[in-house]
Amino acid sequence: MNKTWVVFDLDGTLLDVSARRIAAKALVEKVSHQVGQSKGEMLRSVIELPELLATDRVFQGARQLLEELSENEDIGIVLFTARQNRTLLLGQLEGLDLERFFDMVCNTGGEPKRNDFLPRQLRHGAIKIYVGDSYEDEIAALGLGARFWPVPESMSKGDSPDSILEENFFHNLRSEILA
Numbered sequence: 001m002n003k004t005w006v007v008f009d010l011d012g013t014l015l016d017v018s019a020r021r022i023a024a025k026a027l028v029e030k031v032s033h034q035v036g037q038s039k040g041e042m043l044r045s046v047i048e049l050p051e052l053l054a055t056d057r058v059f060q061g062a063r064q065l066l067e068e069l070s071e072n073e074d075i076g077i078v079l080f081t082a083r084q085n086r087t088l089l090l091g092q093l094e095g096l097d098l099e100r101f102f103d104m105v106c107n108t109g110g111e112p113k114r115n116d117f118l119p120r121q122l123r124h125g126a127i128k129i130y131v132g133d134s135y136e137d138e139i140a141a142l143g144l145g146a147r148f149w150p151v152p153e154s155m156s157k158g159d160s161p162d163s164i165l166e167e168n169f170f171h172n173l174r175s176e177i178l179a
């Protein structure tokens, strides 16, 4: 039997990365006058520093959903992220004990998310739901013929962490995936 595939973005979707973004911006502000790089380039070069990755937090309810979906043999789970460094990505997933839930971990190496970063079997309608927090995710979902399930902005931005909002988001997503 063919699996039902579900795609998850990582940053801002499964992980609250707001603390990391704030720390990275502060770091760039502190040293930006010393070097010849643009702020955008600098931000890119510090955003995946291990000490900053250590500030990421798994959203409330995300682990429970991944656990349940991964036990369902009819469902395949794909992580699709634009992270630049795959070694650090896998290390972080292992450290957070998330790695075991995914059938596939695909990263673009910092490139914009294009569908050809995913295996051929996932293109053209194989994916039921694509969960993400950005416009880029929405476009990728469209290209894959998948239904896009957006993370509420207040959650992905992590302005005021709300565990009820997070729990509800993953609870509703669960119903949708299993429907």
Ligand SMILES: [Mg+2]
Pocket (backbone or CB within 6 Å): 009, 010, 011, 012, 013, 132, 133, 134
């Ligand atoms: Mg994201």
